[in-house]
Every structure is written in C-alpha cells, then in structure tokens.
Amino acid sequence: MTASPWRGRDLGTRTVSYTERDAILYALAVGARASDLDLVFEERLRVLPTFALTLAQWAPDALGALGAFDIRTAVHGAQRLTVLGPLARSGEVSMTARVAEVWDKGSAAVFDVEVASERFVATWSLFAPGCGGFGGDRGAGAPKRPEKPADQRLAVTTHPDQAALYRLLGDRHHMHIDPEAARAAGMPRPFLHGLCTLAAVTLPMAQRLGAHPADVVELEARFAAPVFPGELLDVHGWQDGDAGLRFETSAHERTAISGGRIRFRSTRPTGGPPIQEEDHHA
The missing domain is CATH 3.10.129.10 (Hotdog Thioesterase)
Known part of the structure; x- marks a missing residue:
C-alpha cells in the first residue's frame, strides 16, 4: 500500500478562547430551550461537549487552505468526538491538529483530521472527490x-x-x-x-x-x-x-x-x- 503524502501532516497548534455567551448561543442554535436553564443561563451553565467542535473547526479548514483538496467539492463525511473532561463555562482551549490518516476510495480520498486537547479528541472525516487513486488502503466500510x-x-x-x-x-x-x-x-x-x-x-x-x-x-x-x-x-x-x-x-x-x-x-x-x-x- 502507498501512503498519501498528506498522511501525518502537522496542522499546528492553536489556542481558542470563548465566553459564556458563545456557549449559550451554541446551545440555542442546536435546539436548547429557554427552560433548559443549565444550558442557557450563565448562573447554572453546563457547556455542551459538542460545542468543542466549533472551537476546533479551524483544523479541517486549515487543511483545505493548504490545498489538500478542492474546498468547493469536499464534504464533511463523518465525525467522531471523545470527551476527556468538561469544558469550563468560559476560557480558552489549546489544541493540536494533524492529518491522522488518508483513505483511498478510488475516485476520492477521505482525510481524517484529528484535533487533540486536554478536554477532547475530535476527528473530522472529509470526503474529497478527485483525490484518490494513490494506491492506499480503502479503510473500513x-x-x-x-x-x-x-x-x-x-x-x-x-x-x-x-x-x-x-x-x-x-x-x-x-x-x-x-x-x-x-x-x-x-x-x-x-x-x-x-x-x-x-x-x-x-x-x-x-x-x-x-x-x-x-x-x-x-x-x-x-x-x-x-x-x-x-x-x-x-x-x-x-x-x-x-x-x-x-x-x-x-x-x-x-x-x-x-x-x-x-x-x-x-x-x-x-x-x-x-x-x-x-x-x-x-
């Protein structure tokens, strides 16, 4: 099998800050109601773990900016999230990102972008037409x-x-x-x-x-x-x-x-x- 030249690519480290307002806006955007006080009221706030995915969005965007695939045609194919600890009501999160794997689907490739922090590990799988055919492993079905x-x-x-x-x-x-x-x-x-x-x-x-x-x-x-x-x-x-x-x-x-x-x-x-x-x- 031949590995993609993008496999293992370091996408850097970034520290992203957020406020209670950001976490509350996120909860409302994904369906929380005004009566869900522990999701929308700062005095009782618990931050939804999936909010972390908005903080880490820079990583898959960074890979596209590097030219790994055509950002006009690539789509978000899958998502994984492992929570290691709760997010604070506000603060900052330091993250490192890399291309964990590139799967060869023939006419397309799937790029797994992994973002790691003390609080979570998140992986975007990006389906990129026209990037396959390099002789790599197809990956799981x-x-x-x-x-x-x-x-x-x-x-x-x-x-x-x-x-x-x-x-x-x-x-x-x-x-x-x-x-x-x-x-x-x-x-x-x-x-x-x-x-x-x-x-x-x-x-x-x-x-x-x-x-x-x-x-x-x-x-x-x-x-x-x-x-x-x-x-x-x-x-x-x-x-x-x-x-x-x-x-x-x-x-x-x-x-x-x-x-x-x-x-x-x-x-x-x-x-x-x-x-x-x-x-x-x-």
Missing part, C-alpha cells in the same frame, strides 16, 4: 444498520432559521446561507450544517436515556445526506449498553445520519417503560 426494530423513535423539528444562527459559531461556509453557493455545491437551497444536525439530535436522545446532554463521553456518526432548515427529523435508536444508543436520522425518508453511536457518562431511571415516539424542537 460503513457500519450496518441494526436488523432488529428500533428501541426508541424520536421526532425532532429543525427551525427554518437554524443554519443562519449556527453559522455564527464559526462555520461560515456560504453554502449554508447563500442560495447561489448552495446551488454551486449541487444543493437546491442552503442546508443545515451536519454538526448542527448531529448536536440537535443528541438533546432528545439524552432526555430519552435519562442522561444530561452535557454528559456525552463518546459520539460518532456519518453524514449521509443534507438536512434543510425546517425539516422534521426522524431518529431511530437502538440501546447500546445502559448509557448509550446506536442511531440513525432521516428526513423525508432519506437517511441523513447513519452509523450513529452515542454514550453518556451516566443515566438516571426514567420512571417507566421506553417511549417509542417523542416530539422535540431543534
């Missing part, structure tokens, strides 16, 4: 959907203005706000950030498991199709131990998130049998 019926089913309503709000957290790619940029990317209209969709469905999953959404310790998923602001998401979840779920998310019967897996630090009894359907608003 997509995980299979569980064959048994889902243990949980949740309905999550996204907001028509959600992409416009979420992009204020750092990912300002034009395709999420500008109709012309979205059409240039092959989409009929601006679409929701994959990381916003992913974070939005973690909130009701935490509630269903009797966990706190700030207690996520592991999260991973593949982005299979776009979600458009205002669409209803259908989440299917399969119990994965006492504090975890495997899940898939669809919108209008097209799979948007596949191979999902989430685990929480702890759960509490829900006081009754599993509920098969719930309606939540993102």
Whole structure:
C-alpha cells in the first residue's frame, strides 16, 4: 500500500478562547430551550461537549487552505468526538491538529483530521472527490444498520432559521446561507450544517436515556445526506449498553445520519417503560 503524502501532516497548534455567551448561543442554535436553564443561563451553565467542535473547526479548514483538496467539492463525511473532561463555562482551549490518516476510495480520498486537547479528541472525516487513486488502503466500510426494530423513535423539528444562527459559531461556509453557493455545491437551497444536525439530535436522545446532554463521553456518526432548515427529523435508536444508543436520522425518508453511536457518562431511571415516539424542537 502507498501512503498519501498528506498522511501525518502537522496542522499546528492553536489556542481558542470563548465566553459564556458563545456557549449559550451554541446551545440555542442546536435546539436548547429557554427552560433548559443549565444550558442557557450563565448562573447554572453546563457547556455542551459538542460545542468543542466549533472551537476546533479551524483544523479541517486549515487543511483545505493548504490545498489538500478542492474546498468547493469536499464534504464533511463523518465525525467522531471523545470527551476527556468538561469544558469550563468560559476560557480558552489549546489544541493540536494533524492529518491522522488518508483513505483511498478510488475516485476520492477521505482525510481524517484529528484535533487533540486536554478536554477532547475530535476527528473530522472529509470526503474529497478527485483525490484518490494513490494506491492506499480503502479503510473500513460503513457500519450496518441494526436488523432488529428500533428501541426508541424520536421526532425532532429543525427551525427554518437554524443554519443562519449556527453559522455564527464559526462555520461560515456560504453554502449554508447563500442560495447561489448552495446551488454551486449541487444543493437546491442552503442546508443545515451536519454538526448542527448531529448536536440537535443528541438533546432528545439524552432526555430519552435519562442522561444530561452535557454528559456525552463518546459520539460518532456519518453524514449521509443534507438536512434543510425546517425539516422534521426522524431518529431511530437502538440501546447500546445502559448509557448509550446506536442511531440513525432521516428526513423525508432519506437517511441523513447513519452509523450513529452515542454514550453518556451516566443515566438516571426514567420512571417507566421506553417511549417509542417523542416530539422535540431543534
């Protein structure tokens, strides 16, 4: 096998600061409500672990700026997050980033960009058309959907203005706000950030498991199709131990998130049998 010249590339170190306002804005952007005081009120604030992904967004952007792939056609294929400790209400996070691996998919390549800090390790998998064919390893295939019926089913309503709000957290790619940029990317209209969709469905999953959404310790998923602001998401979840779920998310019967897996630090009894359907608003 031949390794890509980008494999192992050091993307540098960066320290990013944030305030309580940033963490609260993030919680609101991914679906927290005014009544979720420990997510939106500074006196009780617990920072959602997925907020770390907005702080580390510089790393995949840096790789694109170096010319590893065409930023106009590359897409976010998958995301992994391992939480090592809680984020403070405000402060700064020092991170180092590197290209952990480059997978050869033939006509395309997948770049795994790993960002590490004392609080988390996050990996972006970026699908880049036209960058494959260098003789490298293809990597693992997509995980299979569980064959048994889902243990949980949740309905999550996204907001028509959600992409416009979420992009204020750092990912300002034009395709999420500008109709012309979205059409240039092959989409009929601006679409929701994959990381916003992913974070939005973690909130009701935490509630269903009797966990706190700030207690996520592991999260991973593949982005299979776009979600458009205002669409209803259908989440299917399969119990994965006492504090975890495997899940898939669809919108209008097209799979948007596949191979999902989430685990929480702890759960509490829900006081009754599993509920098969719930309606939540993102």
